[in-house]
Amino acid sequence: MDMNDFADRAGSVANGAASADIAICAPVASPAPWRRVCDLDAIPRLGARVVTSVHGNIAVFRTAADEVFALLDKCPHKGGPLSQGIVFGRKVACPLHGWNINLGEGTAVAPDAGCTRRFAVKIENDAVFLLI
Numbered sequence: 001m002d003m004n005d006f007a008d009r010a011g012s013v014a015n016g017a018a019s020a021d022i023a024i025c026a027p028v029a030s031p032a033p034w035r036r037v038c039d040l041d042a043i044p045r046l047g048a049r050v051v052t053s054v055h056g057n058i059a060v061f062r063t064a065a066d067e068v069f070a071l072l073d074k075c076p077h078k079g080g081p082l083s084q085g086i087v088f089g090r091k092v093a094c095p096l097h098g099w100n101i102n103l104g105e106g107t108a109v110a111p112d113a114g115c116t117r118r119f120a121v122k123i124e125n126d127a128v129f130l131l132i
């Protein structure tokens, strides 16, 4: 398996505060091909796995229904590690102050505001691929 620019690992790293700029909600435009990051079973249901990349740490979440979502592992509030949050439905609760973040859009649930960058992700043959 070609892992080139990134390697996956358990756990996560908290980074500095994120900007609340709406522009960072947009998925990263990348000419790169899809990259296999792990088997689906390597991500716990209602949990996440962190993939390091040139864009920073990416949290890849798995829901109870086996959907996957990928967000920059940085809460839009004060940069908390979303990968360590609690996944419920299609949201994750940040472990630092409890903001809820929509996994599909990367946006904070009102009344909170802000967003974190999202990444295209897919499942194919029980493996997870990121477009980064």
Ligand code: FES
Pocket: 075, 076, 077, 078, 079, 080, 094, 095, 096, 097, 098, 099
């Ligand atoms: S850093 Fe996530 S809720 Fe404060």
